[in-house]
Amino acid sequence: xxxxxxxxxxxxxxxxxxxxxxxLKGVKYEFIEEDLKKKSPLLLKYNPVHKQIxxxxxxxxxxxxxxxxxxxIDETWEGPAILPKDPYxxxxxxxxxxxxxxxxxxxxxxxxxxxxxxxxKAREEVIEILGILDNEIKGKKFFxxxxxxxxxxxxxxxGYWFGIITELAGLEIVTxxxxxxxxxxxxEYNNCSFVKENLPPKDKLIVFLKARFEAFNTSK
Amino acid sequence: xxxxxxxxxxxxSRFALRVVHALxxxxxxxxxxxxxxxxxxxxxxxxxPIYKKVxxxxxxxxxxxxxxxxxxxIDETWKQCPLLPQDPYxxxxxxxxxxxxxxxxxxxxxxxxxxxxxxQEEAIAxxxxxxxxLEEQLNGKKFFxxxxxxxxDLAFGWLxxxxxxxxxxxGLKLVNAEEFPLLSxxxxxxxxxxxxxxxxxxxxxxxxxFQAQCEPYLKKVA
Numbered sequence: 001x002x003x004x005x006x007x008x009x010x011x012x013x014x015x016x017x018x019x020x021x022x023x024l025k026g027v028k029y030e031f032i033e034e035d036l037k038k039k040s041p042l043l044l045k046y047n048p049v050h051k052q053i054x055x056x057x058x059x060x061x062x063x064x065x066x067x068x069x070x071x072x073i074d075e076t077w078e079g080p081a082i083l084p085k086d087p088y089x090x091x092x093x094x095x096x097x098x099x100x101x102x103x104x105x106x107x108x109x110x111x112x113x114x115x116x117x118x119x120x121k122a123r124e125e126v127i128e129i130l131g132i133l134d135n136e137i138k139g140k141k142f143f144x145x146x147x148x149x150x151x152x153x154x155x156x157x158x159g160y161w162f163g164i165i166t167e168l169a170g171l172e173i174v175t176x177x178x179x180x181x182x183x184x185x186x187x188e189y190n191n192c193s194f195v196k197e198n199l200p201p202k203d204k205l206i207v208f209l210k211a212r213f214e215a216f217n218t219s220k
Numbered sequence: 221x222x223x224x225x226x227x228x229x230x231x232x233s234r235f236a237l238r239v240v241h242a243l244x245x246x247x248x249x250x251x252x253x254x255x256x257x258x259x260x261x262x263x264x265x266x267x268x269p270i271y272k273k274v275x276x277x278x279x280x281x282x283x284x285x286x287x288x289x290x291x292x293x294i295d296e297t298w299k300q301c302p303l304l305p306q307d308p309y310x311x312x313x314x315x316x317x318x319x320x321x322x323x324x325x326x327x328x329x330x331x332x333x334x335x336x337x338x339x340q341e342e343a344i345a346x347x348x349x350x351x352x353x354l355e356e357q358l359n360g361k362k363f364f365x366x367x368x369x370x371x372x373d374l375a376f377g378w379l380x381x382x383x384x385x386x387x388x389x390x391g392l393k394l395v396n397a398e399e400f401p402l403l404s405x406x407x408x409x410x411x412x413x414x415x416x417x418x419x420x421x422x423x424x425x426x427x428x429x430f431q432a433q434c435e436p437y438l439k440k441v442a
């Protein structure tokens with residue numbers, strides 16, 4: 001029986017965050033691909049509260065919520081650090097990871113799925129929010145410094161998925177004049193060999209996301 | 221040079237109260253800056269430009285925002301009276317349930333109190349479902365942290381403080397002792413703890429504040 005199991009979905013940035021962290025630490029794990037339209041009894045048993053992926057199961061004990069899992073991985077296994085050692089630096093990393101999930105991602109979804117008059121307003125809002133990130137990454141290679149850290153791992157949706165989705169939605173958001181530093185980070189991130197290994201193939205993801213956009217547009 | 225430790229808060233903020241209690245448990249001296257959220261100070265806006273909210277902790281010129289992030293910072297900086305468990309799995313559980321509290325329990329409790337009719341029935345059921353999870357977590361423990369108050373207890377402090385106030389204002393008994401014996405006991409144990417009790421915001425002032433806040437919603441009765 002595998003000691004470490006991860007319940008996830010190949011296209012989900014949230015389960016990819018966990019895979020990235022496990023690979024960073026050199027942890028062997030079994031990946032269980034879930035069908036979110038028909039969730040397995042095991043997933044429902046391991047995450048009765050949210051019934052969502054990702055769920056990490058370590059020696060039979062389940063942990064849910066990707067940022068919680070990332071910290072658990074950092075505290076359990078040796079290897080490159082996901083969070084810094086200094087308490088203040090750790091607080092900053094936690095703050096920015098939370099900002100990504102609570103502010104950036106919802107604003108991004110809103111911009112991509114909005115239509116009509118709402119769209120331009122949503123687009124301006126997400127640019128304003130990403131402007132805050134742009135300011136934070138100025139002068140740094142990664143949010144974690146010279147190496148990727150918690151915020152970079154959590155930033156996979158913003159760093160990779162976002163570009164594909166905005167292209168499909170016909171939106172221009174991360175421009176050189178409005179978000180130059182953030183744009184630089186996206187390039188750095190996507191060119192980082194370790195990150196590249198842990199992202200779903202672009203062509204497969206485009207097909208998947210395109211289908212979702214079409215379904216959404218048809219349903220209106 | 222003396223250590224600089226300041227807390228920007230309001231008299232009633234349930235998020236700031238987490239930090240107030242944490243600092244007390246750790247036995248730390250600090251300066252309080254009371255904010256008026258209708259007239260925020262320049263310093264608050266400088267220290268928390270993104271959210272412009274309380275609480276903000278300032279430690280030797282470094283600012284930390286977001287109450288749960290602040291709690292972890294306090295716990296990692298001052299090692300006496302640990303707030304979080306040592307074991308990584310137990311720590312993960314505390315973080316998970318604290319997030320559940322803020323993301324799910326808090327909105328469900330508020331909605332249960334202020335909604336009407338069928339909406340309220342559904343909201344009460346939703347809140348009850350959330351309470352059942354908490355009931356399981358308490359599992360014969362006095363506090364979420366075990367024998368002593370810890371991070372998760374502080375994260376749920378708002379529940380112990382506000383449930384009684386909201387039940388008083390609305391007449392709705394949301395956490396009854398028969399259905400939720402452990403949670404009810406936890407509320408009493410937490411509220412009765414001398415450290416917690418000493419720093420509760422004034423009851424009458426809280427009732428007045430929440431009465432005013434609830435009025436627009438409660439007035440909608442057909």
